[in-house]
Amino acid sequence: MKSVISVADGNAIIVADDGWLLALDESEIPLDNIAPVILPLPLWQQRQSADVLAGHARSLDGIFLLPDDDETLLRLWLSVLPIIAIQFPSFRDGRGYTQAYMLRVRMGWAGELRAVGDVLRDQLSHMRQCGFDSFAVREDKSVEDALKGLRGLSVTYGRSVIEPKPLFRRRDL
Amino acid sequence: MYQYDVYDHALVRERVEQFRDQVERRISGELSEEEFLPLRLQNGLYYQKHAYMLRVAIPYGTLSSKQLRTLAAIGRDYDRNYGHLTTRQNIQYNWIELEQVPDILQRLADVEMHAIQTSGNCVRNITTEAFAGVAADEMIDPRPLAEILRQWSTVNPEFLFLPRKFKIAICSAEQDRAAIQVHDIGLYLYPGASGEMLLRVLVGGGLGRTPILGQQICEDLPWQHLLSYVEAILRVYNRYGRRDNKYKARIKILVKALGIEAFKQEVEQEWEQIKTGPAELTFAEYQRVSTAFSQPDYLNLPEQDLDYHTHIYMDDDFARWVSRNVSAHKTPGYVVVTLSTKPGADMPPGDVTSAQMETVADWADEYGFGEIRIAHEQNLVLPDIRKRDLYSLWQKAIICGLASPNAGLLTDIIACPGGDYCSLANAKSIPIAQSIQQRFENLDFVHDLGDLSLNISGCMNACGHHHIGNIGILGVDKNGSEFYQITLGGAQGKNSSLGKVIGPSFSAEEVPSVVEKIIDIYTRYREPEELFVDTYQRIGAEPFREKIYPATNGVSI
Numbered sequence: 001m002k003s004v005i006s007v008a009d010g011n012a013i014i015v016a017d018d019g020w021l022l023a024l025d026e027s028e029i030p031l032d033n034i035a036p037v038i039l040p041l042p043l044w045q046q047r048q049s050a051d052v053l054a055g056h057a058r059s060l061d062g063i064f065l066l067p068d069d070d071e072t073l074l075r076l077w078l079s080v081l082p083i084i085a086i087q088f089p090s091f092r093d094g095r096g097y098t099q100a101y102m103l104r105v106r107m108g109w110a111g112e113l114r115a116v117g118d119v120l121r122d123q124l125s126h127m128r129q130c131g132f133d134s135f136a137v138r139e140d141k142s143v144e145d146a147l148k149g150l151r152g153l154s155v156t157y158g159r160s161v162i163e164p165k166p167l168f169r170r171r172d173l
Numbered sequence: 174m175y176q177y178d179v180y181d182h183a184l185v186r187e188r189v190e191q192f193r194d195q196v197e198r199r200i201s202g203e204l205s206e207e208e209f210l211p212l213r214l215q216n217g218l219y220y221q222k223h224a225y226m227l228r229v230a231i232p233y234g235t236l237s238s239k240q241l242r243t244l245a246a247i248g249r250d251y252d253r254n255y256g257h258l259t260t261r262q263n264i265q266y267n268w269i270e271l272e273q274v275p276d277i278l279q280r281l282a283d284v285e286m287h288a289i290q291t292s293g294n295c296v297r298n299i300t301t302e303a304f305a306g307v308a309a310d311e312m313i314d315p316r317p318l319a320e321i322l323r324q325w326s327t328v329n330p331e332f333l334f335l336p337r338k339f340k341i342a343i344c345s346a347e348q349d350r351a352a353i354q355v356h357d358i359g360l361y362l363y364p365g366a367s368g369e370m371l372l373r374v375l376v377g378g379g380l381g382r383t384p385i386l387g388q389q390i391c392e393d394l395p396w397q398h399l400l401s402y403v404e405a406i407l408r409v410y411n412r413y414g415r416r417d418n419k420y421k422a423r424i425k426i427l428v429k430a431l432g433i434e435a436f437k438q439e440v441e442q443e444w445e446q447i448k449t450g451p452a453e454l455t456f457a458e459y460q461r462v463s464t465a466f467s468q469p470d471y472l473n474l475p476e477q478d479l480d481y482h483t484h485i486y487m488d489d490d491f492a493r494w495v496s497r498n499v500s501a502h503k504t505p506g507y508v509v510v511t512l513s514t515k516p517g518a519d520m521p522p523g524d525v526t527s528a529q530m531e532t533v534a535d536w537a538d539e540y541g542f543g544e545i546r547i548a549h550e551q552n553l554v555l556p557d558i559r560k561r562d563l564y565s566l567w568q569k570a571i572i573c574g575l576a577s578p579n580a581g582l583l584t585d586i587i588a589c590p591g592g593d594y595c596s597l598a599n600a601k602s603i604p605i606a607q608s609i610q611q612r613f614e615n616l617d618f619v620h621d622l623g624d625l626s627l628n629i630s631g632c633m634n635a636c637g638h639h640h641i642g643n644i645g646i647l648g649v650d651k652n653g654s655e656f657y658q659i660t661l662g663g664a665q666g667k668n669s670s671l672g673k674v675i676g677p678s679f680s681a682e683e684v685p686s687v688v689e690k691i692i693d694i695y696t697r698y699r700e701p702e703e704l705f706v707d708t709y710q711r712i713g714a715e716p717f718r719e720k721i722y723p724a725t726n727g728v729s730i
Binding site: 094095098101122127129130159160165166168169 | 333
């Protein structure tokens with residue numbers, strides 16, 4: 001994937017092309033199989049060995065979660081997945097924020113969580129606060145520019161994935 | 174009043190800079206209009222018929238005199254010397270230049286105000302009633318929890334792109350003056366058996382295209398769980414609310430589709446996971462916020478004031494104004510004053526000039542404790558006026574055009590800006606309001622009718638809350654012409670009900686006579702002291718129809 005911002009240990013870096021390939025159907029999977037792929041759930045299931053599906057072996061492929069998908073279906077495979085990507089078909093569709101929250105907080109997903117699709121500078125900080133740690137910025141946009149949106153406001157009242165305490169439990173009284 | 178601390182200040186200041194940058198990027202073309210749209214909406218900026226409109230948040234309708242002076246100055250410096258009070262306790266300016274918005278927002282931030290989330294598919298301004306904290310029939314002051322909700326919902330990252338807008342109202346008085354039954358979440362705060370604060374939670378109410386009253390999802394939620402419960406509702410809504418059709422995207426449609434029991438089950442299942450976590454409100458936080466709303470230094474006054482009663486006795490006009498526009502205060506010797514923004518045909522309902530705002534700010538300082546409220550009926554309220562000062566305040570209000578003795582009467586019309594300004598409107602609202610006010614200029618007659626609400630919306634979005642007006646008027650488009658559909662029997666408050674369409678719609682010219690006919694039937698059938706809405710319930714729509722549509726002898730819709 002191109003134009004990826006990746007956050008680790010509080011540092012953000014830009015990766016021009018990180019090797020992941022998003023394949024929405026079988027025809028988009030390269031035959032030589034050199035690039036690791038991120039696949040929609042049904043396709044991912046099709047491609048996995050019985051061991052992976054049983055949660056006994058690591059998968060090489062990531063899952064691409066669509067807004068209508070139920071993230072709890074991934075519960076069985078959290079220990080074997082290399083990455084989960086969540087689709088934002090439009091930046092105005094906010095379902096991915098709740099999916100990210102559920103994956104991180106409720107299901108304990110600690111691996112890479114990537115926002116994919118209509119991923120833009122002015123929403124990056126919200127995504128980060130909801131637990132995304134990598135962002136495939138829409139390719140027609142400047143990724144350097146998008147990086148400026150990652151920080152967001154310095155004050156958050158409520159709690160979030162990266163700040164589990166609401167301000168009233170952090171405030172200096 | 175709530176005072177910003179270092180966090181609140183930092184947030185609004187940074188938000189202004191963030192939006193300044195976004196406006197610059199829009200002007201340079203770096204941001205497309207499509208990308209900019211939700212950003213500007215979440216900063217209160219609409220694009221209307223003639224210009225940008227900026228809607229400024231007035232959290233739970235409470236303002237300081239300093240803030241009101243700033244609103245006046247903004248009207249003067251950036252608009253045409255006025256602002257429009259909305260049915261959700263906000264103020265909007267109709268003639269704004271995009272380039273100037275960041276500076277306006279900075280001036281708001283300087284006086285602890287903002288326009289954050291006054292539009293867009295997010296949690297909007299938290300509203301309560303204009304008499305909060307002072308009403309004689311209040312059980313618990315709802316403002317601290319309203320402020321806590323305001324903070325919680327402000328830039329809450331998970332819930333900024335909901336399927337549709339989301340409105341929350343809270344009230345805690347015998348009379349529900351906050352219309353909580355027609356909100357996405359309505360909260361009724363009351364004391365439990367041992368005095369603890371409990372919340373009755375209603376969900377899925379709303380007006381618009383599909384008017385519906387909220388249903389109870391929780392009878393007795395302990396206040397500590399307010400935020401986690403609201404969070405659970407929003408999480409379920411964000412996941413499952415419809416996004417394929419904007420007219421079916423409000424939470425009411427989801428609640429209706431699932432049924433309240435199934436919806437409740439989803440919410441409670443989610444709530445179980447978070448209720449005892451860090452989201453649980455602490456007493457320290459409640460105390461911190463409620464201290465800001467502590468009682469002002471009321472004087473120890475007798476309940477009766479000789480001068481005040483003498484003036485009532487001697488001056489009929491004053492007595493009439495007092496009978497409509499003055500409400501009981503919980504503190505002896507004080508009253509709550511409603512300054513009507515509905516003087517009649519001269520001024521559109523809810524419009525207030527910059528000069529009026531400044532004058533009212535002065536009165537708040539001189540007679541009260543520097544505080545002003547906005548009522549969802551689009552009037553200004555002075556919450557702490559000494560009875561002994563009332564006569565002199567009234568005399569000043571007359572000169573200022575704010576002493577119309579019509580609070581709650583037929584001419585206290587609630588109306589949206591309508592087709593004169595709004596690009597969504599099917600029809601104009603303001604000229605209809607004015608023509609009705611003109612027709613009912615006789616004050617004695619209007620007073621004799623008593624409590625009677627008339628609401629006008631220029632389109633199905635129902636910003637004028639026409640469904641809950643005793644008489645509701647809705648602008649509709651009929652083959653490219655503006656027509657008006659009339660509903661009867663709506664009511665707000667504890668016995669909220671939705672009005673029913675009486676029959677085919679009318680042209681603008683016909684509306685005042687139709688209203689006159691409706692009033693005629695009411696006065697003919699009413700029993701002594703009977704309210705319009707009660708007469709309507711008793712006799713039904715038929716006598717009204719026969720009068721309005723005589724040729725067809727009643728009518729099929």
